[in-house]
Amino acid sequence: MTQLALVIDLNVCVGCHACVTSCKEWNTSGWAGPLVDQNPYEGSPTGTFFNRVQTFEIGTFPNTETVHFPKSCLHCEEPPCVPVCPTGASYKRPDNGVVLVDYDKCIGCKYCSWACPYGARELDAQQKVMKKCTLCIDRITDAKLSERDRKPSCVLACPANARLFGDVHDPDSEVSIAIRERGGYQLMPEWGTKPANHYLPRRKTRMHIDPEELTRVDNPWRKEDLTDYTGEETLDDVAW
Amino acid sequence: MHPAFSVIFLTTLLGAGQGLYLAMVTGQLYAVARFLPAQADQFYAVGSLVALLLLIAGLGASFFHLGRPERAWRAAAMWRTSWLSREVIVLPIVMALVFAYGVAHWFEWTQPLFQVGAALQVDLTLLLGVLGTIASLALFVCTAMIYAAVRFLQEWHTPLTVSNFLFLGAASGFMLAAAYSAYIGNPLVTFYGTWAVILTLVGLASRLAHLRRNARLKHKSTVQTAIGVRHASVVQKAQGATGGSFNTREFFHGRSQSLLERLRTVYLVLVFPIPVLLIGLSYLIGSSNLPIIAFFVQFAGLLIERWSFFAEARHPQNLYYQSVA
Numbered sequence: 134m135t136q137l138a139l140v141i142d143l144n145v146c147v148g149c150h151a152c153v154t155s156c157k158e159w160n161t162s163g164w165a166g167p168l169v170d171q172n173p174y175e176g177s178p179t180g181t182f183f184n185r186v187q188t189f190e191i192g193t194f195p196n197t198e199t200v201h202f203p204k205s206c207l208h209c210e211e212p213p214c215v216p217v218c219p220t221g222a223s224y225k226r227p228d229n230g231v232v233l234v235d236y237d238k239c240i241g242c243k244y245c246s247w248a249c250p251y252g253a254r255e256l257d258a259q260q261k262v263m264k265k266c267t268l269c270i271d272r273i274t275d276a277k278l279s280e281r282d283r284k285p286s287c288v289l290a291c292p293a294n295a296r297l298f299g300d301v302h303d304p305d306s307e308v309s310i311a312i313r314e315r316g317g318y319q320l321m322p323e324w325g326t327k328p329a330n331h332y333l334p335r336r337k338t339r340m341h342i343d344p345e346e347l348t349r350v351d352n353p354w355r356k357e358d359l360t361d362y363t364g365e366e367t368l369d370d371v372a373w
Numbered sequence: 374m375h376p377a378f379s380v381i382f383l384t385t386l387l388g389a390g391q392g393l394y395l396a397m398v399t400g401q402l403y404a405v406a407r408f409l410p411a412q413a414d415q416f417y418a419v420g421s422l423v424a425l426l427l428l429i430a431g432l433g434a435s436f437f438h439l440g441r442p443e444r445a446w447r448a449a450a451m452w453r454t455s456w457l458s459r460e461v462i463v464l465p466i467v468m469a470l471v472f473a474y475g476v477a478h479w480f481e482w483t484q485p486l487f488q489v490g491a492a493l494q495v496d497l498t499l500l501l502g503v504l505g506t507i508a509s510l511a512l513f514v515c516t517a518m519i520y521a522a523v524r525f526l527q528e529w530h531t532p533l534t535v536s537n538f539l540f541l542g543a544a545s546g547f548m549l550a551a552a553y554s555a556y557i558g559n560p561l562v563t564f565y566g567t568w569a570v571i572l573t574l575v576g577l578a579s580r581l582a583h584l585r586r587n588a589r590l591k592h593k594s595t596v597q598t599a600i601g602v603r604h605a606s607v608v609q610k611a612q613g614a615t616g617g618s619f620n621t622r623e624f625f626h627g628r629s630q631s632l633l634e635r636l637r638t639v640y641l642v643l644v645f646p647i648p649v650l651l652i653g654l655s656y657l658i659g660s661s662n663l664p665i666i667a668f669f670v671q672f673a674g675l676l677i678e679r680w681s682f683f684a685e686a687r688h689p690q691n692l693y694y695q696s697v698a
Contacts, residue, residue, distance in 0.1 A: 178616040185613030191604045202600050216454035220447040241440020244457050250525040252690025255619035261440030318601045323593045332601055
């Protein structure tokens with residue numbers, strides 16, 4: 134059985150929010166839209182997003198590391214949001230494992246958002262129905278698109294190539310290999326929701342910093358230039 | 374969690390309505406067993422009508438929680454898996470049975486249908502009363518399980534949530550029955566008042582156990598498991614948006630910890646000792662006003678209790694919104 138998912142490489146993500154904006158752009162005008170913003174130019178802007186990048190600082194100064202952390206629906210294999218839905222609007226597609234919301238059935242009771250430990254679902258303030266990442270279901274299932282384009286919008290937009298997309302149940306897929314070989318992990322594994330999306334951890338890097346590099350010194354070029362000056366004409370004395 | 378007034382009124386009004394209905398049936402059963410003087414059928418009919426009005430008010434409040442109330446009829450579809458769906462099915466059944474019970478009493482359809490044993494004559498009202506009692510208890514379980522079944526909200530994920538809803542709802546209903554009896558001046562004030570006090574005390578034990586459990590609760594998720602980084606110090610620097618979002622509004626109560634603690638003291642006083650003292654005092658001085666005051670004080674306390682119940686639950690998604698938490 135196919136289980137489509139994203140694998141996000143935290144070692145590469147630079148927090149540019151390109152995935153956020155391309156997700157918003159594609160989905161607000163497509164099958165899942167609109168994803169409306171309220172008060173966009175005022176003091177308290179708010180709106181619906183499928184994907185947000187959050188930034189965490191790990192460690193204490195000066196030994197800190199910044200982790201940019203994109204988070205969207207993880208398309209759990211045991212999605213807790215599905216059984217609690219009273220109308221059956223929240224469902225998991227049997228053919229590719231994508232968790233979706235049927236906007237025509239949703240009554241906006243918010244129960245599925247309570248039942249999702251990741252906070253991946255957001256109630257659209259205008260349409261009053263629950264929305265969430267669809268894994269760009271309208272792109273990835275569109276046979277008219279070329280193979281290259283049949284990927285979620287965020288994956289195509291990522292300039293650092295931090296996002297991989299594929300079938301995590303296929304052991305030979307790019308995503309399965311990445312999870313296997315680069316230590317891919319799931320979020321909040323303690324709940325048994327088995328998220329299909331995985332994250333690739335940041336890798337340890339060691340950098341040698343010479344203490345001299347940390348203090349400001351005179352321009353080394355000038356230092357080297359301190360030759361014995363004997364009064365002959367130099368380049369500096371030339372009048373142009 | 375953000376306490377929504379719709380859900381606060383939904384759960385408290387349904388609880389009082391079901392409790393009042395249970396009180397009416399209990400009173401009738403006691404009269405059948407000849408422990409109490411039999412009441413005019415009108416007494417049960419009017420009592421059921423008040424219970425029905427409370428249930429309707431609760432149902433009305435629930436619609437304010439929905440983004441798309443016009444589609445509420447769809448909510449009965451997933452009764453196999455969703456407690457919310459089950460509540461949507463059981464609530465109209467309870468309302469129908471309460472209505473039928475009231476109507477049967479109003480028109481005095483009390484001719485015995487058949488006899489059990491030597492003395493127990495079963496009439497329509499008794500049958501409806503038993504069925505309604507079962508449905509009411511089922512409704513208490515369904516309403517409470519909506520919250521108790523969400524395993525990520527560990528403050529709610531306990532059988533004590535169910536016992537709180539049951540006992541506090543029943544207590545407020547019996548308190549209302551005592552107030553009703555005092556208002557029309559019939560001798561059942563003591564009977565209902567005593568049951569109301571017993572249920573209030575059981576409710577107190579249940580709620581205190583709940584508070585004690587939650588005070589010692591160890592949350593399963595940490596910011597480390599939430600983003601998958603094993604380091605003791607993880608501090609959020611940006612939440613991915615300049616303003617708020619659904620996540621920052623729905624999962625936070627936005628009040629200070631000290632207000633939360635003060636409100637806990639307020640409801641513990643309003644729900645438990647004051648109504649019990651008022652009922653006790655009404656026995657001593659024979660006042661008909663005190664049970665009525667006792668009900669309103671307790672109900673006001675229950676509104677705060679329900680607010681606290683929602684506010685004190687900490688959702689794991691809050692780990693991704695540390696600056697709001």
